[in-house]
Amino acid sequence: MNFEYTFHWRPVMRKLPDLLEASLVTLQISVLSMIIGITLGMVLALLRMNGPKPLAWIASVWVETARNTPALFQLFFFSFGLGAFGMHLTPYLIVLFGLTFNNAGYLAENFRGGFQAVPDTQLRAARSLGMSAWQSYTRIIIPQVFRIVYHPMTNQLVWAVLMSSLAMIVGFRELAGETQALAFKTFRIFEYFAVAALIYYAMVKFILGISRLIAWRMFRY
Amino acid sequence: MNEPISFFSGFGPKDLWFLAQAAWQTLLISALSISTGTLLGVFFGWILSESKIVGAITLGLILDAFRSIPLIIQLVLFYNLFNVLGLAISPFWAGVVILAVYTSALVANVARGGIEAVGAPMRRAGRSLGLSYVQTMQHVVWPIGLRAVFPSWVGVALGVLKDSALVSVLGHPELLKVARDLITRTQQPLLVLAVAGAFYFALSYPISRYAAHLERKWQS
Numbered sequence: 193m194n195f196e197y198t199f200h201w202r203p204v205m206r207k208l209p210d211l212l213e214a215s216l217v218t219l220q221i222s223v224l225s226m227i228i229g230i231t232l233g234m235v236l237a238l239l240r241m242n243g244p245k246p247l248a249w250i251a252s253v254w255v256e257t258a259r260n261t262p263a264l265f266q267l268f269f270f271s272f273g274l275g276a277f278g279m280h281l282t283p284y285l286i287v288l289f290g291l292t293f294n295n296a297g298y299l300a301e302n303f304r305g306g307f308q309a310v311p312d313t314q315l316r317a318a319r320s321l322g323m324s325a326w327q328s329y330t331r332i333i334i335p336q337v338f339r340i341v342y343h344p345m346t347n348q349l350v351w352a353v354l355m356s357s358l359a360m361i362v363g364f365r366e367l368a369g370e371t372q373a374l375a376f377k378t379f380r381i382f383e384y385f386a387v388a389a390l391i392y393y394a395m396v397k398f399i400l401g402i403s404r405l406i407a408w409r410m411f412r413y
Numbered sequence: 414m415n416e417p418i419s420f421f422s423g424f425g426p427k428d429l430w431f432l433a434q435a436a437w438q439t440l441l442i443s444a445l446s447i448s449t450g451t452l453l454g455v456f457f458g459w460i461l462s463e464s465k466i467v468g469a470i471t472l473g474l475i476l477d478a479f480r481s482i483p484l485i486i487q488l489v490l491f492y493n494l495f496n497v498l499g500l501a502i503s504p505f506w507a508g509v510v511i512l513a514v515y516t517s518a519l520v521a522n523v524a525r526g527g528i529e530a531v532g533a534p535m536r537r538a539g540r541s542l543g544l545s546y547v548q549t550m551q552h553v554v555w556p557i558g559l560r561a562v563f564p565s566w567v568g569v570a571l572g573v574l575k576d577s578a579l580v581s582v583l584g585h586p587e588l589l590k591v592a593r594d595l596i597t598r599t600q601q602p603l604l605v606l607a608v609a610g611a612f613y614f615a616l617s618y619p620i621s622r623y624a625a626h627l628e629r630k631w632q633s
Contacts, residue, residue: 197497260571260617261610262578264589269610272593272602350481357483361582368486382497385490389482396481 204383207374214370215391221359221366222352225288229295229352230345234334236296237303251300258297263355266290271362283364287356295352302344306337339411346403350396357392367391424599429608435591436612442505442587443574446512450573451566453513454520461521462528472521479518485579487511492583508580512573519569526565527558560631567624571617578613588612 239251258266267290274281281289310333318328338345357368365373367388375384457476461468479487492507502510531554539549581590592609596602 256618257610257614260575260621261613262575262589264578264581265606265610265613268589268593269606272596273606276601276603354481354483357485358579360485368483371486372489382490382493385486385493389486389490392483392486393478393481 199383200380201383203378203380204387207384208387210370210374211367211387211391214365215367215395218353218356218366218368219395221284221288222291222349222356225291225295225356226345226349226352228292229299229348232292232296233299234303236300237307240300241304241307254293255297255300258294259301263290263294264358264361266293267358267362283359283362286362287359287364287366290358291352291356294355295348298348298351299341299345302341302348303337306340307333309340310336342407342411346400346407349399349403353395353399354392422599424595424601424604428595428599428605431591431595432588432605432608432612435586435588436616438505438586439574439577439588439612440616442508442512442577442580442585443570445509446516446577447570447573449509450513450516451520451570453517455524457517457521458524458526458528461525476518476521479515480522484512484515484576485582487515488579488582504580504583504585508577508583508585512577512580515576516569516573519572520566523562523565523569524558527562528554530561531557563631564624564628567620571621574617574620575613 236251236255239247240255242248243251267286270281270286270289270293314332314336315328318332319325323331356366359366360368360372363369371384371388375381378384457472460472461476488508488511491511492502492504495502495507535553535557536549539553540546544552577587578589580587581593584590586594588609592605595605599605
């Protein structure tokens with residue numbers, strides 16, 4: 193075996209602030225796509241269950257496409273695909289839309305399971321107490337659904353962070369993109385990606401820790 | 414005067430054949446990595462369920478790292494590690510090896526869940542009926558645990574099928590890489606993406622439907 197490679201960590205360490213800054217971009221875009229994704233996912237789940245036919249069909253197509261094609265394919269759709277219509281999004285928007293589309297599709301299925309797990313009698317009881325449909329959903333049903341889907345939701349957030357690394361392929365400089373750009377400039381590919389892997393690991397652990405803390409605080413009764 | 418040479422040419426039947434071949438590559442990578450990854454993963458899951466403390470500290474931590482680092486980073490990192498070590502390995506096999514390890518990390522969790530779903534009393538009952546450890550595993554734990562976690566396993570397998578698209582970063586001509594190259598040549602992104610998407614859908618959707626059907630059948 194010819195082992196002729198010498199590791200050079202110093203150039204990576206010198207660029208560490210850039211990498212950490214880029215990881216904040218990763219966190220920001222994944223959290224933002226999660227927030228929009230949760231809202232859209234909830235709407236998609238409700239439409240799919242009891243929306244008017246054409247809207248329910250659109251929601252089904254959305255959910256099934258998001259779940260049955262690779263996330264990278266969805267990113268390509270928002271970059272090349274929309275380019276065909278003359279819409280050229282910035283890399284940031286491509287990644288944000290792609291991630292949100294994917295998150296919304298997966299979360300919609302989680303929410304659908306959550307809505308089905310809350311018995312119908314809860315809604316009827318709320319209505320017969322004089323609450324409007326809006327009130328009974330926002331005060332009675334959705335809090336219970338959130339409790340059921342909390343764990344899948346944190347998983348989805350972790351997936352969103354991991355998935356945002358695909359931005360590297362469409363040229364957005366979040367953590368993976370920044371790593372790639374720096375790595376190919378210096379040809380210290382292994383070293384840069386090893387450090388990026390560590391940062392991702394730390395981010396995922398951080399998110400899981402925070403979510404456990406929130407769950408402990410919120411669901412103590 | 415000659416016609417100006419065009420760099421672009423439309424999407425033809427030949428390109429459909431290109432995409433079909435690329436879809437075959439995607440299927441091949443996925444089938445190889447899912448099968449070896451599942452075998453490894455079930456073995457790891459068994460270790461995790463048998464040696465709680467030692468297993469969780471050593472194997473558990475390593476597998477957890479594979480689940481917490483984006484696959485695309487793992488692919489670039491390990492492909493370069495192979496090069497650094499002087500191992501000449503093709504992008505195809507590098508992709509299969511890395512995907513298989515990634516699959517095993519996901520399957521290990523599922524398998525451990527399956528073994529734990531059976532429960533100690535059931536296994537003790539098996540042992541006290543005179544079954545050996547291996548027989549208990551084979552005739553009690555396997556059939557019951559399999560039913561409990563089969564849907565999760567299908568979820569993992571479908572995830573890996575879709576994640577195999579990332580092998581394109583190593584330059585292997587799988588479905589999405591070929592689609593991207595065809596877009597550059599034909600300048601017809603919507604058509605090419607629709608065909609590529611249809612191939613993925615055709616691979617993934619029937620499996621998820623069949624799994625949902627099996628799940629319903631086993632529950633009743």
